Amino acid sequence: MTTGASTSATATSPTSPGSVSTPSTILRTVDLTKDFRGFTAVNAVSLDVAEGTIHALVGPNGAGKTTLFNLLTGFLTPTSGQILLRGDDISGRQPEEIAHLGVARSFQITSLFEQMTLLEHLELALASPTGLGYKFWTSRKSLGRFKQRGMELLAEVGLADRSGVTAGSLAYGQKRALEISLALANDPALLLLDEPTAGMGLEDVDRTIALVKKASVGRTVVFVDHNMHVVGSLADQVTVLQSGEVLAEGTYDDVRNDERVITAYLGESGGEHG
Amino acid sequence: MAERLLTVDTLSAFHGEAQVLRDVSIDVSVGEVVTLVGRNGAGKTTLLRSIMGLHKNTRGSIALDGTTLDGKSADKRARLGIGWVPDDRGIYATLTVEENLSLPPVVDKDASWSLDRIYEQFPVLRERRDFPGTKLSGGEQQMLAMARPLRAGSRLLLLDEPSEGLAPVIVSQIGQIIRDIRSQGVAVLLVEQNVKFASTVADRHNLLAQGEVVESLDNDAFQSRTTELLQHLGM
Amino acid sequence: MSAFIQYTLQGLATGGFYALAALGLAVIFGVMGVVNFSHGAMYMLGAVGSAVLLDVADVPFWGALVVVPVLLFLFGILVERLLVRWLLALDPLYNFLLTFGLTLLIVDLVKRRYGVSGLPYELPAGLEGRVTIGGLSLSSYQLFAAFFSVALCIAVWLLLTKTRIGMIVRASTEDAERTRALGINVGRWVTPVFGFGIALAGVAGVLAAPFRAITADMGSNFIIILFAVVVIGGLGSILGAVMAGFLVGLVEAYGQAYAPSYAQVLIFVLMAAVVLVRPAGLFGREEAS
Amino acid sequence: MSAQLTETTHVETAASSAPDRRLNPFVRAGLLLLALLVVLALPWYIYPPVAMDIVAWGLFAISIDLLLGFTGLLSFGHAAFWGTSAYVTGLIAIRSGLPFPVAILGGAVVAMLIAVPTGYLAVRRTGIYFAMVTLAFAQMIFFIANQARDLTGGENGLQGIPKSFFGIETVETDPFYFYYAALPLILLGAFIAWRTVSSPFGRVLLAIRDNPARARALGYDVERYKIMVFVISAGIAGLAGGVFSVSHGFASLQELVWQTSGKVVLITVLGGIGTLWGGPLGAAVVVLLEDYLASSGFNGIGIITGSIFVLIVLLFRKGIWGTVADLVARIRSRGRTPGRRDA
Amino acid sequence: GGGPAAASGKISDDKIVLAVLNDQSGVYKDLSGPNSVEAVKMAVEDWKAKHKDDAVSKNIEVVTADHQNKPDIANTKAQELYDRQKADIILDVPTSSAALAVATQAKTKKKVYINIGAGTTALTGAQCNKYTFHWAYDTYMLAKGTGGTLTKDGGKKWNVVYPDYAFGQDMTKSFEGQITAAGGAIGQKVPTPFPNDNFATYITKAAADKPDVIGTMHAGGDLINFVKQYNQAGISDQIKLAVGLMFITDIHSLGAEQFKGVTFTEAWYWNFDEQNRAWADKFQAKTKTRPSFAHAANYSAAFNYLEAVQEAGSDTGDDVVAKLEGKKINDFFLRNGEVRAADHRVIHDAYLAEVKPASEVKEEWDYEKIVATIPAAEAFKPVAESGCSM
Numbered sequence A: 001m002t003t004g005a006s007t008s009a010t011a012t013s014p015t016s017p018g019s020v021s022t023p024s025t026i027l028r029t030v031d032l033t034k035d036f037r038g039f040t041a042v043n044a045v046s047l048d049v050a051e052g053t054i055h056a057l058v059g060p061n062g063a064g065k066t067t068l069f070n071l072l073t074g075f076l077t078p079t080s081g082q083i084l085l086r087g088d089d090i091s092g093r094q095p096e097e098i099a100h101l102g103v104a105r106s107f108q109i110t111s112l113f114e115q116m117t118l119l120e121h122l123e124l125a126l127a128s129p130t131g132l133g134y135k136f137w138t139s140r141k142s143l144g145r146f147k148q149r150g151m152e153l154l155a156e157v158g159l160a161d162r163s164g165v166t167a168g169s170l171a172y173g174q175k176r177a178l179e180i181s182l183a184l185a186n187d188p189a190l191l192l193l194d195e196p197t198a199g200m201g202l203e204d205v206d207r208t209i210a211l212v213k214k215a216s217v218g219r220t221v222v223f224v225d226h227n228m229h230v231v232g233s234l235a236d237q238v239t240v241l242q243s244g245e246v247l248a249e250g251t252y253d254d255v256r257n258d259e260r261v262i263t264a265y266l267g268e269s270g271g272e273h274g
Numbered sequence B: 001m002a003e004r005l006l007t008v009d010t011l012s013a014f015h016g017e018a019q020v021l022r023d024v025s026i027d028v029s030v031g032e033v034v035t036l037v038g039r040n041g042a043g044k045t046t047l048l049r050s051i052m053g054l055h056k057n058t059r060g061s062i063a064l065d066g067t068t069l070d071g072k073s074a075d076k077r078a079r080l081g082i083g084w085v086p087d088d089r090g091i092y093a094t095l096t097v098e099e100n101l102s103l104p105p106v107v108d109k110d111a112s113w114s115l116d117r118i119y120e121q122f123p124v125l126r127e128r129r130d131f132p133g134t135k136l137s138g139g140e141q142q143m144l145a146m147a148r149p150l151r152a153g154s155r156l157l158l159l160d161e162p163s164e165g166l167a168p169v170i171v172s173q174i175g176q177i178i179r180d181i182r183s184q185g186v187a188v189l190l191v192e193q194n195v196k197f198a199s200t201v202a203d204r205h206n207l208l209a210q211g212e213v214v215e216s217l218d219n220d221a222f223q224s225r226t227t228e229l230l231q232h233l234g235m
Numbered sequence C: 001m002s003a004f005i006q007y008t009l010q011g012l013a014t015g016g017f018y019a020l021a022a023l024g025l026a027v028i029f030g031v032m033g034v035v036n037f038s039h040g041a042m043y044m045l046g047a048v049g050s051a052v053l054l055d056v057a058d059v060p061f062w063g064a065l066v067v068v069p070v071l072l073f074l075f076g077i078l079v080e081r082l083l084v085r086w087l088l089a090l091d092p093l094y095n096f097l098l099t100f101g102l103t104l105l106i107v108d109l110v111k112r113r114y115g116v117s118g119l120p121y122e123l124p125a126g127l128e129g130r131v132t133i134g135g136l137s138l139s140s141y142q143l144f145a146a147f148f149s150v151a152l153c154i155a156v157w158l159l160l161t162k163t164r165i166g167m168i169v170r171a172s173t174e175d176a177e178r179t180r181a182l183g184i185n186v187g188r189w190v191t192p193v194f195g196f197g198i199a200l201a202g203v204a205g206v207l208a209a210p211f212r213a214i215t216a217d218m219g220s221n222f223i224i225i226l227f228a229v230v231v232i233g234g235l236g237s238i239l240g241a242v243m244a245g246f247l248v249g250l251v252e253a254y255g256q257a258y259a260p261s262y263a264q265v266l267i268f269v270l271m272a273a274v275v276l277v278r279p280a281g282l283f284g285r286e287e288a289s
Numbered sequence D: 001m002s003a004q005l006t007e008t009t010h011v012e013t014a015a016s017s018a019p020d021r022r023l024n025p026f027v028r029a030g031l032l033l034l035a036l037l038v039v040l041a042l043p044w045y046i047y048p049p050v051a052m053d054i055v056a057w058g059l060f061a062i063s064i065d066l067l068l069g070f071t072g073l074l075s076f077g078h079a080a081f082w083g084t085s086a087y088v089t090g091l092i093a094i095r096s097g098l099p100f101p102v103a104i105l106g107g108a109v110v111a112m113l114i115a116v117p118t119g120y121l122a123v124r125r126t127g128i129y130f131a132m133v134t135l136a137f138a139q140m141i142f143f144i145a146n147q148a149r150d151l152t153g154g155e156n157g158l159q160g161i162p163k164s165f166f167g168i169e170t171v172e173t174d175p176f177y178f179y180y181a182a183l184p185l186i187l188l189g190a191f192i193a194w195r196t197v198s199s200p201f202g203r204v205l206l207a208i209r210d211n212p213a214r215a216r217a218l219g220y221d222v223e224r225y226k227i228m229v230f231v232i233s234a235g236i237a238g239l240a241g242g243v244f245s246v247s248h249g250f251a252s253l254q255e256l257v258w259q260t261s262g263k264v265v266l267i268t269v270l271g272g273i274g275t276l277w278g279g280p281l282g283a284a285v286v287v288l289l290e291d292y293l294a295s296s297g298f299n300g301i302g303i304i305t306g307s308i309f310v311l312i313v314l315l316f317r318k319g320i321w322g323t324v325a326d327l328v329a330r331i332r333s334r335g336r337t338p339g340r341r342d343a
Numbered sequence E: 001g002g003g004p005a006a007a008s009g010k011i012s013d014d015k016i017v018l019a020v021l022n023d024q025s026g027v028y029k030d031l032s033g034p035n036s037v038e039a040v041k042m043a044v045e046d047w048k049a050k051h052k053d054d055a056v057s058k059n060i061e062v063v064t065a066d067h068q069n070k071p072d073i074a075n076t077k078a079q080e081l082y083d084r085q086k087a088d089i090i091l092d093v094p095t096s097s098a099a100l101a102v103a104t105q106a107k108t109k110k111k112v113y114i115n116i117g118a119g120t121t122a123l124t125g126a127q128c129n130k131y132t133f134h135w136a137y138d139t140y141m142l143a144k145g146t147g148g149t150l151t152k153d154g155g156k157k158w159n160v161v162y163p164d165y166a167f168g169q170d171m172t173k174s175f176e177g178q179i180t181a182a183g184g185a186i187g188q189k190v191p192t193p194f195p196n197d198n199f200a201t202y203i204t205k206a207a208a209d210k211p212d213v214i215g216t217m218h219a220g221g222d223l224i225n226f227v228k229q230y231n232q233a234g235i236s237d238q239i240k241l242a243v244g245l246m247f248i249t250d251i252h253s254l255g256a257e258q259f260k261g262v263t264f265t266e267a268w269y270w271n272f273d274e275q276n277r278a279w280a281d282k283f284q285a286k287t288k289t290r291p292s293f294a295h296a297a298n299y300s301a302a303f304n305y306l307e308a309v310q311e312a313g314s315d316t317g318d319d320v321v322a323k324l325e326g327k328k329i330n331d332f333f334l335r336n337g338e339v340r341a342a343d344h345r346v347i348h349d350a351y352l353a354e355v356k357p358a359s360e361v362k363e364e365w366d367y368e369k370i371v372a373t374i375p376a377a378e379a380f381k382p383v384a385e386s387g388c389s390m
Ligand SMILES: Nc1ncnc2c1ncn2[C@@H]1O[C@H](COP(=O)(O)OP(=O)(O)OP(=O)(O)O)[C@@H](O)[C@H]1O
Pocket: A172, B015, B016, B018, B020, B038, B039, B040, B041, B042, B043, B044, B045, B046, B047, B087, B193, D001
C-alpha cells in the first residue's frame, strides 16, 4: 500500500493503533484515507513525524496535502485509517479538541477575523485554552492579561507596530505573518503550516523561513510548500505525495534526486523557478 | 516588429482617494510576452483589472488594436479577444470543471483550443471533469483558470500570477504553454512575482513600484541585472 | 387498502403541487442565492390573477395558465430590477429580509384591492369529472395538476442542468463581475431567471385557483411549508426540492388520514429529523466547514 | 480582495465591530443615562400599556441583536421563546398566584430550556439555513401550543393572567404603576445582553461571526458557543414575552406565529444591528406606528411596515442607530480634516 | 356593584362615544369590518333624527380601531378606546379569542361592551360579566338551527369535519347535542388543522362511510377551501353538505353555484321582507354593497344602546346596563327580541336558510331562500344551561 521509502516502523503491525512506534514519534498516521464521493484524495497514507523535526509535505497540485492537513486537524473526518498523536487515536475528533491537544495550524488561504485588531487576534488565541471565553458574566477587560504576551508574539513576526489596526487592512504578506503568529500563540507541540510563503515576495519569503526556523525550536513543524527554496532551507524530512499516496520520503537531497519525484513533481529544471 | 495589440497610455487608477497607478504606459504586440513585476501592492492587479474594464476609477487611455476601449463593458472587451486569468483563479463552484471550461464564448474559432487538446495538456482536468470547480485543489484550479481563455481563443491574455501555488513541474508546463501560444501569435501580459519564472518566458519586462513603471527592459538586460533590480525593488 | 391507495394518490397530487412551487424557490436560490420569502405571495398573485382575469376579461383557466405566468414573469423582472439586484452582492440575509417586507406589502395591497373573503373560480372546462380506476376515484383535475407539475419540474431541471443557458445562469449568480470578464453579458441573464422562478410560483398559483380559496393570505402558510420542503430536500438542490415536495405531500396525506391533529406538525418533525441526520438536506451538498 | 472560503455571515452592523469602539466612555455614560431617563419618563408621555409594549418589544429585539449583530445568526423563529414564556408565565401566574416577576422568571427559564434542543439542531447550520431551521422549529412550537388547548386555551388564548404583585393594588390595576414594577425585569434582560457582549465570551462570538473556521482552529468549540448564546438570547426573549403577556393579561397564539418572528427582526434591523441600542429604538418606531395606524382608519399596516422594511434593507442597512452614528462620525471627521474630498 | 350611581342627565365628557373594534384588514373584514362602522354611523344619524332636540346629548362620536383578529391587539385597543378615546361602548369584536379579551377589559373598566361578530357561547356563559352583551348569534344558535332541523328532516347520519380549535370544537359539541336530541347521530368527527387549505383527504375520509350529511364547521377562507374541494370530490349528489356558520359574503366570494343546496342558519337576511329590504337599500346607498347580518346587528345594537342611554339619562356603564337588562326589543334586526337579564344573551328569531341555485338568483346578492323561522325562545341556549353567574 505505502509506496516509497518509509523510514521507520510502518512495517510493524499498522493495525494496532495503541502501539507507539518509536519513542520520538509525535504524529503518526496509519493507512489514512479520505474519499470524496468516490474520489480518493488521500489514499492509505502512513506517515511518521519525529518529535522536534521540521517535516515538509510536497507534491503536485491536488496530491492531497491540504486534505491531509484538514484530516489531521479535524476539519475533515477520515473515511478510514487512524491518526495517532503521541500514540492516542485522534481521528474523528473535532478541530477545537485537537487544537487543545497542542496542534495548531495556519490556512493555505488566509483566514482571519477581518474586523478585529491584531492584538485582539492574539488575545483570542491565548485565551482559548484557559476557558475564559465561556465567561459571559465577566468584563472583557479580563482579556487584558494576555496583552503583554500578545505583543511579544506580534513583535516576533514584525507586526508589533500594527497591533491596533484591523486585520482587514493588512497587506497580504502581513496577513500571512499574522497567521503564523496565531498558530504559535499557544506554544503548540505540533505546528502545521499550509503554504506559509504562498504569494510572498522574495524578501518576505526569507523572513518567513527565519521565523519558522526560530519557531521550530522545541517543537515539531509540518509544512506544505511548493517553493523548493523554502523546503530546502527548512525541512529535516520531506514526504512527497502524489495522487493521495506517498511517493517518496527522505531528506531533501534524497528526494530531489529521486527519479519519480523529478518526473511527477519537480520537472527537469529541478524546481529552481522559485 | 510585429503589430501592436495593446496600448496603455498614461493610465492612472484610484482606489477611493488613493492613487494606485501613476501614468503607466505599456504596450504589448502580437506574439509577445510582456511582464509586470513588482512587490505586493505595487498595482499590478489593478492594471490588469483596468484593462479588462473591471476597475473603472481610472484616467488615461487603453486601446486594443488601435481602437479605444473606453466605455466598453467588460463582457464586450472579452469578446474583442481579451482573456483574463484572475489572481484568485475565479473558478465557479456551481459549475463542473468542464462547464467552467466551456463557459466563455469562443471568440476566435481558429485559435480556440478543443476540449481534447486542453485535456491532453492537463490530464488531471479530464479526470475531474464532472466535479464542481472549487473542489479542485488550489493548483488544479490554477490550471483550469489558464485553460479557460485558451478555450475561448483570446488573442490577448492577462495572466495574474499564474505560477502561484503551483508545483514546479506544472510551472514549467505553464511556461511551455505560454511560449507555445506566443508562437501562435497570442499576446500575453503577465503579472509575476516569480522573477525566475518570468525570465524564462518573457520578451520584455516592466518593473512596477508604487504604481509607477520604474524600468522597462528586454529579457537579456533583465536577466543580467536581476539581482540588482530585485534589490532595487525590495523583492 | 383501497383507502390507503387513495390517500397515496392524493398525497402525490398535493406533492406535485408543492414540488412545482418549491422548484421555483430552489431555482432562484440555486441560481441567485436569494431565499425568496415572497414566493408565497407570488403564488397568491398567480391564483388571484387567474380569478381577476376570469372576472374582467373572461380569460378561462387554460388561458390563465399561459397569461398569468407571463405576467408574473414580467412582475418578477420588475422586482429584480428595482429591488433584489441591489442586494445580490451582499449577504443573502438581506434579500431574505427584503422579500419578507415585500410580502407584507403585496399581501396588504391585494387585500385593499380585492378584499379578504376570497374570489370565485370554477373548475376548468373538461376537467370537472372524476377518473375511476378499479375501486379508486380521483378528481380528474387533481390528476391533471399532478401530471402537469411533474412534467414541468422535469423540463425545468433539464433546462438548468443540461443547457448552456443553465450554465451561464449559474455562473452569473456565483460571480457576476468575473462572468462578465469572461465575455458574458450577465445583466441579460440574471433578471430573467428571477422572473422565471416567480413565474413558476405563478403556475402553482394558477393550478391552485380551482380548488383552493383564492385570498390574499393563501400564501402565508404555504411559504412556510415550502421552506420545510426545501430544507428537507437541501436548499440549493433542484432535484431535492422536487423529491421533497412529493415526500411532504405524502406525509401530509398520511398524516391527515391517520393522525389528523398532527398532520402539520409531522412535516416539521420530518424536517427536524432530516436536519439532525443530514444537515444539508436529503439531496443537498455538504457545506464546507 | 482575498477570497474568503468560509461561509460566514456578513451583515452590516451599525457599529464597525465591537460596540464601544466608536464612542468614548463619557459619551457612552451620557447616552446610557439619557436612555434610562427616557425609559423612566415614557409612561408620562405615552399611554402606559403602549409604553410597556415598546420596552418589551425593545428587549425582544435586543435578544435578536445578540444573535444577529454579535454572532451572525439570524433567528427567524424567536417567537417560539417569546411565546412559550408568555404562556408559561401566564400559567404560573394563574395557577399559583405567585407575584408576576416570579412567573416571568419562570417563563424565561422554560424558554431557555426549549432553546437547548432547538439550538443544538439549529447551530449546525449557518446563514440562511439557520434562519430556516429556527423558523421551522417555531412552527412546531406553534402547532404544539395549538394542540395543547387544555393548557393554552388554543385559539382563544390564555385569558385573565393576573398581575399579582405582593398585594399592592395600584400596580395590579393601574398600567402606569405596573410599568414601573415590570421595568426592572426589562432592564435585567438588557443588562444581561450588554454584559454578554462585553465579556470575553462576547469577543469569541464576534470571532465566530467573522470566521468560524478560524475560531475552531484556535480551539474554540464554535457550536457550543452558539448554543450558549442562543440559550441566553432565548432567555432574554422569554423575559420580554413574559412581561408582555402579564401586561396584556393574556397570552395568545399570536405570540407564536411566524409573523411575530418576522416583526422582531424587522424592528431589530430598523433600529440597527450590532449595537443593542438599535432594538429599542426600532421598537419605539414600530409600536407607535402600529398604534397610530390601528386607529387612523387606514387599513393596511402591511403596506406601511412592508415599505419601511424594503426601504431600510435597500437604503439604510445600518438602521436608525447606525445611520445616525455614521452621520455624526462624518460630521465630526469633516470638522477635523477640513477640505478632504473624494477623488 | 359599581361606584355611586351617576346622577340623571349626566353624560361623561359631554359626549357619547361609540367605538367599533373589529377586523379592518384581515379575513373578517368583509363580513363586518369598515361597513359595520358605516352601519353604526347610520344608527347614530337615525337616532338623532328620531330624538331631535330632546336627545340627551347631541354630541355623539363614532370611533374605530382595527384589532386584526389578534387578541393582544384587541386587548390593548379596548383599553385605549375606553381610557384615551373615552369610549362609552365597544361594539362588534369578531373572533372569539379577541372577544373574550375585550370582555375582561369591559369588566375592569365597568363600561358597556356589545359583541356581535364572535361565536363563542362563553361570552354569555362561563366568562359572562355584567357589562358584556352578545347581540346576534352564537354557536348554540347555529347548531340548533342547522343540526336540529336537518336531522328532523331525515339527515340522521352525520359526519362532522371541523377546524381543530376552540370555535370548531364548540360548534361540534353544540351540533352533537342538537343532532342527538333530534334523533340522529354523528358517526365521525374529523378534526382538521386550522387554518388549512388542503381538505381532500379529510373529505375522502368523511365520505367513506356514506353519511346522509357532512357538516363543516369551518369559517372564512377555510370554508371556501372546503367547499371547493368538496364539490370536486364528486359526492355532492349523494351526500348533503351543511355549513355551520356562513355569512352572505362567503357565498358572494365563491359564487352561489358552488354552494347550491347548502343549508345553514341565518341570524338575519336582507331580502327576507320589506322592512329588511328597506334598511338594506339605505345601507347599499352608503356602501355600494348588501349587508351581512353582522352589519345589521351592529346597527341594531348601536341604536338600542343609544335608546338605553336616553332612557337612563346617563352614559355611565351601570346605568345603561340597568336599562338594557330585560329589555324587549322589536326592530328590523331583532324579531321578538329580548335582552336576557340573567346572562345578557340577546335572543331573537333565527332562520334556516338554503343557498339558491344560480338559476334562481334574480339580482346580485340574492343568494338565500329562508326555509324556516326558529322562534326566539327556541333558538338560543336556555338560561338554565348557560352557566353564567355575574
Ligand atoms: N479594493 C481596494 N480598496 C482599497 N485599496 C485597494 C483595493 N484593492 C487594492 N488596493 C490597494 O491598491 C494597491 C495596489 O493593489 P494591487 O492589488 O493592484 O497590487 P498587486 O501589485 O497586484 O499586489 P499583489 O502582488 O499582492 O497581488 C495596494 O496598495 C492595495 O492595498
